Amino acid sequence: MTQAPRGETPRADGLQYAYAVVRDTGAPAAALAGVRGVAGEPVRAVVHLGLAVVAGPVPAEQFGEGPLKERLERLEWLERIARAHARVVDAAGAGTGVVPVRLATVCRGEEGLRRMLETGRERFTEALDRLDGRVEWGVKVYAAPPPPAEPTTAPTAAGSGRDYLRRRRAERRASQERWGRSEDGARQVHDALCAHAEQARLHPPQDARLSGTADRNVLNAAYLVPRAESSAFAGRVEELDRRSAGVRLELTGPWVPYSFVAPSGDDTGRAETRRERSGG
Amino acid sequence: MGARDPMTTAYGSPVASRAPAPGGLAARGESGANLADILERVLDKGVVIAGDIRINLLDIELLTIKLRLIVASVDKAREMGIDWWEHDPSLSSRARGRDELEGREEG
Secondary structure, eight states, rough: OOOOOOTTTTTTTEEEEEEEEEEEESSHHHTTTTBOOOTTTTEEEEEEETTEEEEEOOHHHHHHHHHHHHHTTHHHHHHHHHHHHHHHHHHHTTTEEEEOOTTTTTHHHHHHHHHHHHHHHHHHHHHHHTTTTTTEEEEEEEEEOOOOOOOOOOSSSSSSHHHHHHHHHHHHHHHHHHHHHHHHHHHHHHHHHHTTTSEEOOOOOOOHHOOOOOOOEEEEEEEEEGGGHHHHHHHHHHHHHHHHTTTEEEEEEEEEGGGGSSOOTTTHHHHHHHHHHHTO | OOOOOTSSSSOOOGGGGGSSSGGGGGGOOGGOOHHHHHOOOOOOOOOOOOOOOOOOOGGSSHHHHHHHHHHHHHHHHHHTTOOHHHTTTOOOOOHOOOOOOOOHHOO
16 A cells, blocks of 8 residues: 655656756756755756756745745745755856846646746747856945044024034045945946956845845946856966955855856957957 | 055955855855845846746735846836946846937937
């Protein structure tokens, strides 16, 4: 009376969560061994038309439309699956080009995964070719926090009202000057790093409530760098961090090139010209 | 001159600790990324392709709030007159769009 426990044998017609698309070379299979996905499921590559989608079976009780919408409203759940999703994408991209798929892309069965590969085949192939051998580095620049201000007490006597206003004006000016300096610092950092990257993308500055850092984020950028030049790029970030007064830099990566999947017409030419000018 | 010692100041902490480890992307210390770093990539970047389960992420209230949090800091910066990224055509597609509308030639 032995029966495989429900859920142990992956059902080919059950829901499949898609993480990333790679070329069908057989390489991902080894990299994915032992990797667990958003539902703790084992992931593998499903091949079709020269491509492969890295995917895992997920229970309809959590990833069907209704349950999924409900769970995405919970930050702890969202954070858990976002981190698991990024881990699978990373594993899929070890040593090979990979196009990450957006969070919460769920297909019906392996047939659905193959349909997805068919539908997106041109886009996937174009991105894989364009991003081959490249990684993304994230750089954030933070303004140094203002020095602890003397408490600005409300005026207590008629004569000190003017002093109070003068003090408030001076504080506002100092605050704007600090912003000006960190603006300059951010622009200089961005310009310097663009000269050593093939492409760059600017993201909106991060809100402190999401990033957990109280310092003001004045630059939030992604840079596309050939994998072999990663150490040199990280070294330049470190150098800029040392040299830039009034701001600090934070480096994350290497990432799979999430930010560069969508093609942009302008960057390549400019970055190439810059590289030529600076001697590469 | 004031060269900062990166080991003793709060700023200028060396990023050498984040230098790429051999073995490629899978070796990256994933836990080092903050939630905003991860969300702005897995939610907002990468390929958008319709699965069979249709959900519009912007319909999800929490995500709308979180995405608004990401956007809110841009608005805050703008309120203070800080929007340099919007005016440089080399940095902003919005600035490029404006240039196109106004018939300026790209340098």
